[in-house]
Amino acid sequence: MTQTAPTPADHASVTATIDAWLTTFGADDANAAELLVDRHDRAAVAFTTIEVDGDDLVTVDLTYGELADSSKRFATALAEAGIGRGDTVGVLMGKRAELVVALLAIARLGAVYIPLFTAFAPPAIEMRLTAGKARVVITEPSQAAKLDGVEGITTIVAGEQLDDLVATSAPIAESVAVGGDDALILLFTSGTTGAPKGVPVSVRALASFACYMHYGLDVAADDVFWNAADPGWAYGLYYGVLGPLSLGRRNLLLHAGFSPELTARIIRELGVTNFAAAPTVYRSLSKDQSFTGFTLRRASSAGEPLTPDVIEWAKSALNTEVRDHYGQTEHGMFINNHWHPDVAEPLVPGSMGKPMPGFAAGIVDGQIAIDVAQSPLMWFTGYLDAPDKTAARFTDDKKWYLTGDTGRMDENGRYFFTARDDDVIIMAGYRIGPFDVESVLITHPSVLDVAVVGRPDDLRGEVLEAFVVLTEGVSGTDDLEKELQQLVKTGFAAHAYPRTVHFVDALPKTPSGKIQRFILRTQK
CATH class of the missing domain: 3.30.300.30 (ANL, C-terminal domain)
Known part of the structure; x- marks a missing residue:
């Protein structure tokens, strides 16, 4: 049995915007480095890094010009290490400037970036490097020891070694344009119900990420935006690094662990207006009675459904709603309680919203599904070296992609998450x-x-x-x-x-x- 939802509000401006993104990021000659950094104002701030030094917050602004210059030089160093088009490079780092420099340098060579979460133990890291056939890993001093037992890997460590490579290398003359269909990222699924699967993320996926930044999160040019998620997983990488770069927006990169006190301090001292984080973050904040008195313009959540108590708490503590959004590693976000006024609707607690412009969805035999033919922003085509697992996701006629998540849809086309199918x-x-x-x-x-x-x-x-x-x-x-x-x-x-x-x-x-x-x- 198939239940389909009404299509999102079809504003001419929304359709035109999506078409422009698809044309830009899906072009045969799409150049990821050009699209993510080189085309932006060199003086504009791309990221503000935050370090905790005793009682002090140390912030450093990283401009698009600085990112362009450093990544061009580091690309030359990687090329001399044997990295070229189609090769994979692992990156095992926390939220720091060198992570972004590494991503862009890899993109300049037409190579593929494999994110490695810093909480991973060595076996999990080795599994991803082996599956992705990576020969080079860029890491930081606190993580380098995890790579000691991995054979056939060349390690580059942030700090003195990476800085020397950037300082002594000439900027690469020209970045490789791989086109919209080639991979930019190789990210592995979270393994909620089994072994992680490799998801190649194409350059054209940036169109979808830009769409979510704009319509889902409503990140405006004058926002102080903070996606607190870690770039070792999809939400932090897609919408804390790639999404902001695709639109020329700024994000904050906090190189420290989470605590309610630190979160409150950063929001206050840096004047955060647009905040995105996992439900666990909001749940922890809601239990801290001192976390109140904030005025955010936008607050968003993704990863697990928000419970109604958190939504109610946010109205007084944050002076705004927390809007729940839904997606997967394979697609990014595609059903949301959108913030942008062109597509926003009143929030219904418990609902994850409606399909994002550029996506169409439905309920197929109880599962949340994507209508492939009606979803121009869909970019996932298959798992790495896993045709059987890929085929299991698509119906025989390729009309529907089955998410594996069960849910329901009400009479107004709003979706409600129930569970993973096997949960x-x-x-x-x-x-x-x-x-x-x-x-x-x-x-x-x-x-x-x-x-x-x-x-x-x-x-x-x-x-x-x-x-x-x-x-x-x-x-x-x-x-x-x-x-x-x-x-x-x-x-x-x-x-x-x-x-x-x-x-x-x-x-x-x-x-x-x-x-x-x-x-x-x-x-x-």
């Missing part, structure tokens, strides 16, 4: 999405984070179990377990309460903040 819990014939139960449990003041999974049960097929991270100073007791069970009974459904509540220190998550429920299912 649905079937208990005594009832299909229960974990998000429904989690949305209730997270409202308890003692609950900082929560995940719900199904466990095998001889009588019911499956029963629900909850894994709960408590707020600081709270202990897990039998009484608290009963209180949480009763909360679900009264707040959602009597049959859907968790039969067991496990109190844990942390939940296993992917780099993008998605809960790895398959790990929880194996825990005792």
Whole structure:
């Protein structure tokens, strides 16, 4: 059974804008370095880097001119290391200027950038480098030791070594134009339900990223924009690095770990007006009673559905709504509660919105799906060396791409996420999405984070179990377990309460903040 949504508002200006992006980024002679940096005002600030030095925030503005000059010189150094068109280069760094310089230098050679998240352990890093056939890795001092056991890899370390290469290399004379269909990035899926799969990200994908920056996030020229996500995963890379560069906007790069206090300080001191982050960030901020009194123009979330309590909290703490957006590594964001006034609609809590201009969607046999023929911004064509896994995503006639996420659509064309297809819990014939139960449990003041999974049960097929991270100073007791069970009974459904509540220190998550429920299912 297929359910289709009405197409987004068809403003002539919206259609013309999308057509222009597709023409620019999808051209046969598209040059990624030219499009991302060289065509922009050299004096404009591309990124502001932030370091924490004791009690001080040290900020440095990085202009488009500085990015162009450094990346041209580093491209020469990489070419001398044997990197050329089609080669892959791993980048294992946090949010720092050298990461952007490396990405652009790789693009100038027509090579392919493999992002490596700094929280990865050596086996995860080696798997991606091996699958991507990378021979060179650019890293930073704190991460270099993770590469010691990887054979056949040349390592370039940020700091003195990278600086010397940039300083002593002549700028490359001409950047390679690979065209819109060739790969710019090779990013691996988060592995929520299995082994990570390689996703080649083409130059034409920049059209989709630009669209989300403009219509989804509504990043204006005078915004102080901060996408706090890490560029080691899709949301941070697509919309914290590539998206801002594609439109000539500025982003902040914080080279430090997350804390509510630091986040509040940066928003205040740097005057952030447009903020994007994972739900985990907003959830943590909402538990901090001192995080209030802000005035943001825009706030957006992606990665997991927002629970209603966070949306309500934001109205007073941030003086704006937090709008939930939905996407995948394979496509970027494509169903959103859009911010741009040309396509914005009133927010309905619990909904992830409507298809982004340039995409059309529907519900196919319970799954959220993309109408391929009606989605000119869709750029994903297949996984790296995995035709069987690719074919499983497309219907036989190639009309629909199946996301693997279950959901529903209301009479107004708004989408609601239910669960990953294999995360649905079937208990005594009832299909229960974990998000429904989690949305209730997270409202308890003692609950900082929560995940719900199904466990095998001889009588019911499956029963629900909850894994709960408590707020600081709270202990897990039998009484608290009963209180949480009763909360679900009264707040959602009597049959859907968790039969067991496990109190844990942390939940296993992917780099993008998605809960790895398959790990929880194996825990005792």
